[in-house]
Amino acid sequence: MRALGASLLLAVAAYAQADLSGVWVVSGNPDITGDLPYTAEAMKVWQEHKANLRDKDPATYCLPNGVVRVTTLPYKIVQTAKLVVILSEGNTHSFRRLFLDGRGHQHVEEVEPDSWTGHSIAKWEGDTLVVDTIGFNDRAWLDSTGKPHSDALHVTERFRRASPSRLEVEYTLEDSKFLTKPFKFTRVFALAPGRELQEQFCTDLNHLIPEKR
Amino acid sequence: MNVRRRLTYILSAAAAALLLLSTGYAQDNGKAGKLKEIIPPGRQAPRPLGPTGPTGVVPRAADGKPDLSGLWNGQRALPGQEGPVMRPWAETLTKERTENYSAEDPEAHCLPGGVPRAIPYHHQIVQTPNLVLILFEGNIHTFRQIFLDRKEHLKNIEPRWYGDSIGHWDGDTLVVDTVGFNDKFWFDMAGHPHTNQLHVIEKYHRRDFGNMEIEVTIDDPETYVKPWITKREASLETAIEMTEYVCNENNSDVLHLVGK
Secondary structure, eight states: OHHHHHHHHHHHHHHHSOOOOEEEEEOSOOSOOSOOOBOHHHHHHHHHHHHTHHHHOGGGGTOOOTTTOOOSSOEEEEEOSSEEEEEESSTTSOEEEEEOSSOOSTTHHHHOTTBSSOEEEEEEETTEEEEEEEOBOSOSBSSTTOOBOOTTEEEEEEEEEEETTEEEEEEEEEETTTBSSOEEEEEEEEEOTTOOOOOOOHHHHOTTOTTOO | OOHHHHTOOOSOGGGHHHHHHHHHHHHOOSOTTTTSOOOOTTOOOOOTTOOOOOOSOOOBOTTSSBOOOEEEOOOEEOSSOOOOOBOHHHHHHHHHHHHTTTTTOGGGGTOOOOSSOOOSSOEEEEEOSSEEEEEEOSSSSOEEEEESSOSSOOSSOOOBSSOEEEEEEETTEEEEEEEOBOSOOOSSTTOOOOOTTOEEEEEEEEEETTEEEEEEEEEOTTTBSSOEEEEEEEEBOOSOOOOOOOGGGSOOHHHHOOOO
């Protein structure tokens, strides 16, 4: 009886929320076009990256893009009531998990305070999925132009399916070490009907991986 | 970052007792025995640190099917199974790989494990009516998709590490049928090979709340004289959370894999 009740609740919850499921491709420039309110230190790090873009780029070594940086290859959103998964075709052909089960960030500091994709918890505000992510390392880039962030980065993403074929994601970046104030920008993703993620493993394709054979 | 520290992610204080066992199991990266005697798959002793999961009722999805969703510990092969009977070329290749201390094992070089390599990392199953995902903690932090919404395999598949997987329910068992593989990955550290004609059938049966049986049939007539079956178990992980394991970030394995 309890299981049945839980199932019904899940079914009702699933209907009550917007459905973000689908394969999505970023529209337009995947990089951040505005000027980030960087501190002097952050500016210096960015200049270092820009001076040696390819060698400094984590993606050159098949390391993860993190959360803010996206590729022009497709992403697939798989949605359940308590978990949303974002699969990425490109970069490391990996995934993000957005937890909707009510957990908090309380264990991040003690356990995994410095990951590439951070720790993401989410909730619905009407038709908008609000995702809160902390727990980053300071090695990922915010985009392919080498924009850095510190380990104090805090990302809020607001996912809204503005129409069946259009997904808008509003990003708010806060970073007490590298940004003098919060920075907002919006990306639009277009539905790619009939498109499925292809298998693409960077470590299989990348001849710069020293271990690669 | 230190993987051991990451793995002490205690989600529940009540699960603290389980944690010691579970972290020990998870920290076994499967490579400790790499240079020791090579044991064929199916003949391995049971993992001494693999706890069985909690018993209880199998959860059901909204559509009435068993819900396989959850974080599962690495699969362990059950003992006492028959090993494969190889064609001569496969026998020779496996011997060469073994004698070279598995130095060329793609898995150790941060390439995907393929199917059905039993990798001792956590994996999370996410089940929806039309799609089942398997999210891997390691060896590389990637995923498999199992499509339940089509009955036929894709035509003209470019050979892949994880092939093309379609699934259906046979009673309470999820049957996953996969073809379209490349021939690059090894089935195990011993280096058991296959061709791109490989056909794998996996049967996932959640026996109770915390334990899943996985029966895998490996059919590759060019490599093996007859299809062989390997039986495994996985236990539900309730005490800790999967971490972001990035194999090529700090791969120390490869430094030890020098070959002959």
